[in-house]
Amino acid sequence: MADKPPPSHRYQLRQRRPPGTADSAPDRELPPLTTDSPQPSPPPAARMHGVSPRPDAFASDNMFRAARGSGVENMLLFREQPRQLAVLALVVAAVSYFSFTHDSQDVTENVRNGLSTGVLIFLVYCFLQTRDGLMVRPHPGLWRVVHGCSVVYLLLLAAMSVQNRDGAILSMQFFFPEVGSLAKSPAGVKLECDINGNTIYRGVSSIWFLAHVTGWWGKMCMFRDWRFCWVLSVAFEFLELTFQFVIPDFQECWWDSLFMDLLGANLLGMFLGRVTLWLLETKEYDWSGKKEKKMGYVLLVLSQFTPISWSQYHWEVFSSFKRFAQVMFALFVCLLVELNAFFLLNTLSIPKESNFNAYRLALMFLIGIPGAAEYYEFLSNPEALRLGQNAWMILSVASFEVLVWVKFSANGVLFADAPPALVALPILAFVCMFSVWVACFFVAQGRRQRAADVDGSQPPQVTTWGKLDVLFWLSFTPLVALAAQWAY
Secondary structure, X not given: OOOXXXXXXXXXXXXXXXXXXXXXXXXXXXXXXXXXXXXXXXXXXXXXXXXXXXXXXXXXXXXXXXXXXXHHXXXXXXXXXXXXXXXXXXXXXXXXXHHHHOOOOOHHHHHHHHHXXXXXXXXXXXXXXXXXXXXXXXXXXXXXXXXXXXXHHHHHHHHHHOXXXXXXXXXXXXXXXXOOOOOOOOOOOOOOOOOOHHHHHHHHOOHHHHHHHHHHHHXXXXXXXXXXXXXXXXXXXXXXXXXXHOOHHHOOEHHHHHHHHHHHHHHHHHHHXXXXXXXXXXXXXXXXXXXXXXXXXXXXXXXXXXXXXXXOOOOOOOOOHHHHHHHHHHHHHHHHHHHHHHHHHHHOOOOOOOHHHHHHHHHHHHXXXXXXXXXXXXXXXXXXXXXXXXXXXXXXXXXXXXXXXXXXXXXXXXXXXXXXXXXXXXXXXXXXXHHHHHHHHHHHHHHHHHHHHHHOOOOOOOOOOOHHHHHHHHOOHHHHHHHHHOEO
């Protein structure tokens, strides 16, 4: 029997279906994600011309590459070719040259060179041997190296977690000498919150305004949903108000937090991200190589740094309690990653200008885009039985970052004071009221679904305001008390 040709459909994320439900589009069926099924041998042409058979023969455990089959190769600017021995020879020659031409008596420099060489060898291994994720352009090896960098960062966090604070700072100083030089910000410093042309211009022209715009542009490209990003933005502003007793730098003027950040830079970044998604989603790019129409060189280069699909995500938060919990978990992890940056700065005395901050932000952004896509695929695709490697890595990094700053926050480094009542009580009231709403909402939804199953009809869509809607919005009213934490 001839091998079944790879599907030619456009890669599309789908909703999870109950077992046994027929697919409405049989040609969209993904191949079975198993390593036990026999794999077709590469065609003779591929063996003759040295083209790697990896997409068809070795990627059956990779749902993203398996879904596209050999079509992945047609979307790459640089075709994968087996150059393992050549790369190995090049790396050995480079390391040999460096080892015989650099003979320092400085112990710190020797340790730094040794660690850097070890990291280089590991990243070369990742480039050649590790499996692919969702990102494959301009070359899958580039994103394998990005994943390898996240592994190196995870190993660094794990090594720091088994040391004391001084030892962890000393370990980081091998690569970032400025670590440990940050003086703790004094609490209770009064901010100048006058609104005038100078303060507004200073806020808009600051590097932090641009950082907010860029960051929220990236988050919109990750999650591709207005509501998710807006909830994430509002939630982080509340977290800044909540943790001012821990990190004094969180205190801002009311107009800076409300208009410059929340309604200004954050909203602008989301808008630019949505425009980016709209352009990439609707513009006809010739990625398959089968059409005669060619895109411009600039668009071709830019498209090589994009995922396979820019389709909009539909998280369907309230479709079921399971989906609600899964989306809330993603929201929690995102907020945790944001908070970890500030807690690490304060526990390890890292200045804001340190290169460590820029490298960490870039790394989390690079693994965040495929990580969010992998997590969405895991929720929506019934054939996705395993969590993607980048999504797993984000969760692992966030967990070990928490382990590091929790361990080093003792002796008054962090949480020297208990949370004030004006912060703890509103948060507690919100959690209780919102939990009651969640329980009532999904119990009522379950009753409507069961009644519809008995009648054989669709569950009714509630379009009018009811008691649950009132309870939903009332649960957020205690958080208004946190506005007292702003500087006026």
